[in-house]
Amino acid sequence: MKLVVSLLSSLKENRCMGTIKNLIDEKGLKKLKELIDSASMCHFVTALDHKPLSSRPMSTQEVDEEGNIWFFSPKSSQKNQDIEMSSEVQLFYSQSGASEFLTVYGHAEILVDHNRIERLWNPLLKAWFSEGQDDPDLTLIKVTPQDAYYWDTKNNRVIQLVKLMAGALLGKPMDDGIEGRIKLS
Numbered sequence: 777m778k779l780v781v782s783l784l785s786s787l788k789e790n791r792c793m794g795t796i797k798n799l800i801d802e803k804g805l806k807k808l809k810e811l812i813d814s815a816s817m818c819h820f821v822t823a824l825d826h827k828p829l830s831s832r833p834m835s836t837q838e839v840d841e842e843g844n845i846w847f848f849s850p851k852s853s854q855k856n857q858d859i860e861m862s863s864e865v866q867l868f869y870s871q872s873g874a875s876e877f878l879t880v881y882g883h884a885e886i887l888v889d890h891n892r893i894e895r896l897w898n899p900l901l902k903a904w905f906s907e908g909q910d911d912p913d914l915t916l917i918k919v920t921p922q923d924a925y926y927w928d929t930k931n932n933r934v935i936q937l938v939k940l941m942a943g944a945l946l947g948k949p950m951d952d953g954i955e956g957r958i959k960l961s
Contacts, residue, residue, distance in 0.1 A: 797956040804924075804958040809839045811878040811926055815869040820847070822858035822865055822884075830858060831868075837896045837916075843960040845880065845919040846892070848901060852913055859884045865919055875929035875953070882921040889916055924958035 799807050812818075820834040832855065838846040845867065849856055859865070863885065869878040890909075893916065897909050905911035 795954045797954050798959070799956060800959045801961070804960050805839075805841075805843050807926060807928075808843055808878070808880075808921070808924060808958055808960070811871070811876050811928070812836050812839050812845065812869055814874060814876060815871040815878070817869075819868040820855065820865065821868070822855055823862065824864050824866060825862065830854070843921055845882070845921065846896065847917040847919070848893075848896070848904070849886070849915050849917045850904060850913045851886075851915045856886055856915060856917075859886055859917065867919065875927075877927040879925050880919070880921050881923045882919045885918045885920070887916045887918055888914070892916060921958075921960060924960075925955070926958060927953060927955045929953040 815836075817833055817835055819831045821829050821831045823830045834847050834849075836845055837848060840846065863883040865882060865884045867878075867880040867882070869880075870876075893909050893914065896916075902908060905914045907914075
């Protein structure tokens with residue numbers, strides 16, 4: 777029933793294309809946090825000027841009140857070495873079940889902040905940092921977003937597929953997704 781209502785709503789409103797909705801400041805920060813929290817893992821890309829791109833999965837620890845994105849990382853990692861050479865990074869988040877996607881371009885900084893480490897620490901991290909919070913190889917990476925873009929589809933995959941087929945039959949797209957740029961300042 778939800779499928780039929782969604783399809784009829786799109787036809788009634790004559791929604792043919794996805795909506796572009798750029799978000800700034802507090803609304804942008806809220807959307808950034810929402811999308812990162814729902815995905816939690818990202819592909820963290822360093823050495824943006826080298827091909828092929830150097831990417832690895834990373835677990836996001838926090839998005840702070842200013843929109844900075846925090847990660848734990850071994851000091852000895854290639855990722856940290858790449859950041860020391862160039863602070864430019866790209867993060868790719870995907871929550872495929874909800875069809876939510878986010879890309880963040882920003883500058884990374886390697887820090888050792890004992891208060892933040894203590895606050896963000898969880899016991900599973902001992903798999904990477906065997907000496908715990910005092911491991912000499914433990915660092916934090918703070919990514920300050922410079923540019924972000926999101927895609928957020930309102931419906932699940934089944935509804936999207938039916939809308940795609942209906943759009944093909946009717947000869948017009950029926951995309952009710954929202955996409956746009958996120959600016960934090």
